[in-house]
Amino acid sequence: MSAPKPNTSLPDDTEALLRHYFNLKLDLGALYEQWSHADPNFRKRAPQFKGVRILGQDAWEALICFICSSNNNISRISQMVHKLCQHYGPLIAHMDDEAFHDFPTPHDLTGDGVESHLRELGFGYRAKYIAETARMVAKEKPDNWLESLRNPEHPGFNTTQVPKEKHATYREAQEQLLSLKGVGPKVADCVCLMGLGWGESVPVDTHVWQIALRDYKFGKSKAKTLNKAMYDAVGDHFRALWGEYAGWAHSVLFTADLREFSAQAAKEEDEPTVIKFEEVSFGEHVRKRKKKTLTITDSNTEVKEEETILEPQDEKGLEEIEQARRSKRLRARTKR
Secondary structure, eight states: OOOOOOOOOSSSHHHHHHHTTTTTSOOOOHHHHHHHHHHHHHHHHGGSSTTTTOOOHHHHHHHHHHHHTTOOOOHHHHHHHHHHHHSSSEHHHHHHHHEEEEEOTTTGGGGGTTHHHHHHHHHHHHHHHHHHHHHHHIIOTTTTTHTTSSOOOOOTOOOOOHHHEEEEHHHHHHHTTTTSSTTHHHHHHHHHHHHHHTTTOOOHHHHHHEEEEEEEOOSSSSSOOOOOOHHHHHHHHHHHHHHGGGHHHHHHHHHHHHHHHHHHHHHHSSSEEEEEEEEEEEEESSSEEEEEEEEOSSEEEEEEEEEEEEESSSSHHHHHHHHHHHHHHHHHHHOO
């Protein structure tokens, strides 16, 4: 079966899609400055982790992916998403004999036997959550229900727009997502942040809870475990501290605290920066190129000249270069 031919009469919206997906309209530099001014811990940890952005993902795709993420690792989550697309998503195209499929819609996942098939594919208990959530969204929720939960300041890409007065608040969006199977507070907040444009949403897992205990004195509380009250307290604290895009700031600290990223940052901090460059000067008859190496460390900057190349520009230049070489050889013999 061949893929449908693309409609070349449609406008090319690739750049607009990429700008939306990477949330490029937000001034990240200004946000980092705001968070650093408000929070000494952020100011200390963030400089090595610039450029951390929250993606503007499709809300339905984000919802199912985060249901898959429960008690899971990135490699296995990726495999699950690939299987969902491969077995239930519409075909997009073939490239080098490989078929590429779009993400399945809620209706694509409501057929008979979806749950049992997903179990066969290795989804485990998540199979029931995915099938039941798809059924609820497709058959029980009103049309454009997920879009009605979106932050109206961050509309979806090429989605049906919902009138502003019909949009939910962040708290309402979170509560409505909690009505779905397999969606707890953390998954709901992940969907709010990454799929619905609610920058104030702060997903709190055990890792973020440890950051709150260690760096923000939540350890003084009697509660040492992450119950619902403490979950809300951590999120509210970060929202008060960082403001409208608290979820973005929390993601920077989450990244900084991951072992592989912090180790890489420390390694990069210790390694010198080496820059090779040339200085070129022009005489009347000879061009001189000096190859140099600039080495920068935390404590020192050193410039080392590696090689000088003389290039004649005419016959006179050839004579000048030969004369310079004879003089150099003469000086060398004199030193002996």
